[in-house]
Amino acid sequence: MTSTTLSAKKKNQTLGVFQWQLRRSMGLSAVYASILLLAYPVVTLFALFMPRDEYYLSLTKEEQLSRTVRQLSAMTDGITLAVGASLMLLFALIFTVWNFGYLHRKQQIDLFHAMPISRGAMFWGKYLSGCLCLYAPVVLAFLLQWIVMLCFGVLTQSLFLSALKVLAILLLMTCAVFSFTVLIAVCSGSTLDTMASIALISISYPVLIFIGGSVIYNTIPGLSELFMPLELVCAFSPPAAAYLATASHSLDGVFSVGTGFWLWWVTMAVLLTLFALFLYCRRKSESAESTVSYGPVKLAIRVLSSGTGGMLFGYLVYLATQNHLYYLWGTAIASLLAYVVTELVYTKTLRRLHRHLIPYGGVLLIFALFTAFVSFGFFGLDTYLPKADEVECVDISYNHGTAYPTNVRAYSADKKLSTSEDWWDYSKALLPAFYSQEKVNQAIELNKTLIEAAREEQYPYTMGQNKISYDLASWTCYLNYYPGESGSFTRCYCLHDAQSNASFQKALSILRELYSDEEYLNGLFPINAIETIDAVHLMNPEDYTAERTKLLSALKDEGGFRRKLESALYNDLKAQIDRDIQDPFDSEKEWADTNTSFYEETFYSLNYASQVSFTPKGGVFGGKAAAGKELKLASDCAMEIRKDEFPETFALLEELFEK
């Protein structure tokens, strides 16, 4: 009975605070609503009233509707990213100060904390009123936008669902951001400290992840791409998550709002709110107007921001000097300066700096530990490889020195050859791959040997050791592991000075063995897509008018010629690869020779046609086995056949044109 009465009393208190606070916040909420109404329904109205161009008018009714819906959907996404998310962050901050700013002023705290209202009821009343004031304008703006769309007959189900998702993201992130800013306000002694802390956390955390990821990427051999998952960036930063989530439509493939995102941020919003409540109920009233309310929180923010500032500067120093030692010194000095700046921000004086310097030791210690962890491979990140039985196939591309990639790249630049099935996705290429368990094991063995070679070059690792370089003196090898259905796992080794390295020599011999394997050679694009060759051109650099073409379909024995061509290409490519592996670093001469003779020699060009479908014999396409699939090239491409690079093929083609 007593408990019921108490509970009812608390509900009444909460309701009282909620209503009182709501009445005082109406003006602010109206300002927020006004801006959102201009941004959503009014802009939509203008967009729908806009005169149509001739192209639009020439479309059918269905096509016009489809085009309008696409435009409105893109417009809503754009407005939400540019205006909705920014305003939400701004007003979350304003309502935090408006509703909880009293915690930072002694006079106000004397009034509110002396009143017969429990801390819990006070918190919920103010928090819920803040939520409502932030939610109502957003919901109203979207509702009016939908009404406008409905009146113009353009509110299709897909447009409604797309806008509903945007609204749901905005509402969820509003709750998370508001809980976060309230939590920081509770932990701060003054409004200025609240602002400073929110700014420091919101900027420092994503920057720290980016710099940390860059340091790891630049240091640990084998990493093929920047170690910076956006999910981690937004996992603990509500403002960053709000922006990324509202921008997810334009970040297709890089960041998406899936079930994990919803679950994570619902949980985080609840946890942030409960943690804010917990600290609010235990907050000392005398913290008002002091430098801090909860010391450890301020300490954590100072350590985070000084560490981030230091590492950012250290990284910039590294980029300018390419020197590991300068990076370390740059970080240490800049983090100290950043720490002094945070001392000024939080205490407004440097008089007690000497007494507050101890936590700076923590910054240095954390940095030293991070550097040590990264130098020793960051918990085995350098040696991690998938197990052989988890790998369906492996493709190994040895990027430098072979004539084959140079040759093909001369036509298709850096993008890989795609097929019409996924013509927009340049990451999907038809690549040679190893499927047999024996070869997969051998590829893993090669990878382990390359790790050893990298360690023999420098261990513990230093910054710059993993710099993927186009320097001709370096040697680069990519290994892509495809574990069945889900994505791929890539390792890339760029060795600069490994010629005398025993492990490197061992790696070359494994590579030679792998590359001389029939499965690999048949998977090379020139052979794998041989069915698509429809013509051979004789190219005379001195007289292009003398260019001659032989159509394969015009040959008497087309099948016999294709078999001969395949065999000649096979032998030439095998010989080339052998040659390159024999002398992996002596490529400048070859490159120079190739270039000087480029404009002088007569050569042949094999045309791989996009109209002809073909069935690859092997290789991997889009992470899946390509063998047996019917594919088409996205566009025509040509392969040069020069006498010194492809002697057997060249002779065959010479013979063809002599006939």
Next chain:
Amino acid sequence: MIDIQTLTKKFGSFPALDGISFQIPTGSIFGLVGSNGAGKSTLLRTLAGIYRPDAGAALFDGKAPFENTEVKGELFFISDYPYFPPQSTLEDLRQMFQRFYPNWSDETFDRLCAMFPLERKGKLKDMSKGMQRQAAVIAALSTRPSYFLLDEIFDGLDPVVRQLLKKLIAGEVADRSMTVLIASHNLRELEDFCDSIALLHKGGVLLEKDLDSLRLGILRVQAVFREMPEISALKEKISIVNFERTGSVLSFVARGNEEEILAELKAFEPQFYEVIPLSLEEVFISEMEAAGYDINNIVS
């Protein structure tokens, strides 16, 4: 009754209240004096449930006020600089307080509004400091508190309003047995108003007594002698706290019963003598000096 038991409140390592203990009977007016930083405001805030004590307790009829809405509903605290929400009026205060204070009385509110020269719909922020305090008092007394905690309430009030306020509070004490705790650094403000008084210094209570017993136990005597007696001889007979001699006139403050002191004085054959009432300040000075303190360093 307010029972303060070895109450301690620290700000960092600094003890603002250092284990103080005393009791305030129900229906009394208790004065709290002390210089700036003595701990008066900290004590009031702790009693109002704003601060949580670090040790000891402050109990209102056996109940601690911190996070106790039942106790807080029975008390009202007016701080030295009362706060009003921006743009609020007396009417807004009524709406805010009547929602949370169980004993709120519209009748009292209306009566007090009529009594003080204030606009009910005037913006409180635009009012003078004295008028703001009057507004705070109107709101406070309308909650009909059982315990009324006031910090430097007379600051900025003109003499007429000051007397009106004293009269109002005295009336509430008489009618409803309201208990009042009033802090001031000015002893003269409290001497005609309080039943008991405590002197705070550096977080501790130097003295705590009811005013009647303070005044009864000490008196100032002025006497004229043809031949000035030896002071040491006088001190043997009378408990003299301090004295001043000017020619044939001796003025002294003595502790004890008035009749007994005068009987002893007559034995030294003064030509003339009279008993002069002591001001509260003088009583305090005497008491503090007797206790070995230099009062000038304690009370501003």
